[in-house]
Amino acid sequence: xxxxxxxxxxRLDPSLSAIMSERRQLINLAYRLLGSLAxxxxxxxxxxxxxxxxxxxxxxxxxxxxxxxTKVASRVCLDLLGSARARRERYVGEWIPEPLPGRTEWISxxxxxxxxxPADRVTLDESINMAFLVVLExxxxxxxxxxxxxxVFRYSFAEVAEIVGRTPAACRQLASSARTRIRAAQPPATxxxxxxxxxxxxxxxxxxxxxxxxxxxxxxDATGTADGGGLASAVLHPVEGGxxxxxxxxxxxxxxxxxxxxxxTVNGQPGLVAQQDGVTVMVMAxxxxxxxxxxxxxxxxxxxxxxxTAG
Numbered sequence: 001x002x003x004x005x006x007x008x009x010x011r012l013d014p015s016l017s018a019i020m021s022e023r024r025q026l027i028n029l030a031y032r033l034l035g036s037l038a039x040x041x042x043x044x045x046x047x048x049x050x051x052x053x054x055x056x057x058x059x060x061x062x063x064x065x066x067x068x069x070t071k072v073a074s075r076v077c078l079d080l081l082g083s084a085r086a087r088r089e090r091y092v093g094e095w096i097p098e099p100l101p102g103r104t105e106w107i108s109x110x111x112x113x114x115x116x117x118p119a120d121r122v123t124l125d126e127s128i129n130m131a132f133l134v135v136l137e138x139x140x141x142x143x144x145x146x147x148x149x150x151x152v153f154r155y156s157f158a159e160v161a162e163i164v165g166r167t168p169a170a171c172r173q174l175a176s177s178a179r180t181r182i183r184a185a186q187p188p189a190t191x192x193x194x195x196x197x198x199x200x201x202x203x204x205x206x207x208x209x210x211x212x213x214x215x216x217x218x219x220x221d222a223t224g225t226a227d228g229g230g231l232a233s234a235v236l237h238p239v240e241g242g243x244x245x246x247x248x249x250x251x252x253x254x255x256x257x258x259x260x261x262x263x264x265t266v267n268g269q270p271g272l273v274a275q276q277d278g279v280t281v282m283v284m285a286x287x288x289x290x291x292x293x294x295x296x297x298x299x300x301x302x303x304x305x306x307x308x309t310a311g
Contacts, residue, residue, distance in 0.1 A: 093237075133267070187294070260275045
């Protein structure tokens with residue numbers, strides 16, 4: 001990002017590197033709060049714009065610039081979350097958080113041949129898997145901010161209270177309520193190697209159009225959700241039941257014989273990517289419970305596939 005020219009701009013601003021080093025933290029925070037890398041980038045841009053709109057004297061009066069930037073970014077996210085429900089009501093079909101590739105799979109090419117700034121990469125951990133982000137979508141904005149700031153970024157409830165505009169005790173209760181939702185929605189974690197093996201078997205069964213094998217890998221009450229955003233074909237409502245999902249997947253394979261399915265890391269978990277003519281047309285996140293797939297989230301909206309697509 002560029003900054004406004006100031007008198008004496010020929011000298012390197014000693015505070016610039018310190019301020020810009022916060023960018024990675026802000027991207028990580030905003031993505032977790034909003035579930036959208038594009039929106040997170042906008043929030044970070046707005047946060048820096050507010051910093052550089054201040055005079056040098058105002059900037060120097062701030063004892064902890066990093067904390068100031070985090071506070072501003074969190075409040076911008078809180079405002080966006082407050083209006084998200086209305087925006088989602090206008091969204092065509094189901095809304096799924098934007099999927100992110102693993103670090104080694106992040107596309108290095110962007111329009112104009114620019115490389116991806118490492119600060120744009122979101123750190124992948126348990127707070128970034130798709131199941132976690134989907135549960136966050138069911139929370140109030142205040143619950144979401146309190147949980148992420150305290151449990152993920154280790155801010156005290158006193159600091160969270162200043163951002164959310166509530167008492168520390170109220171923020172503690174918000175985070176507790178959010179944790180209860182997380183525990184209720186997420187089954188015990190399946191070991192990573194076992195999860196990867198199940199996803200691989202699922203891929204092979206899908207490629208073979210093996211209905212019985214797919215049904216055996218899907219939980220009887222599995223749910224499949226697709227997000228086309230009105231920009232790509234996708235079922236508009238969640239598909240309930242492993243058998244129904246299996247038949248839908250086989251129909252897709254029959255209608256698109258040129259579809260190439262690849263194993264990829266999606267939000268830190270084993271997932272699948274579908275390509276046609278070398279272009280990524282779908283990213284699939286899968287939630288494994290025990291030895292069955294419980295949830296499938298298939299993102300088709302091309303605007304949400306930017307990190308997966310060469311410019």
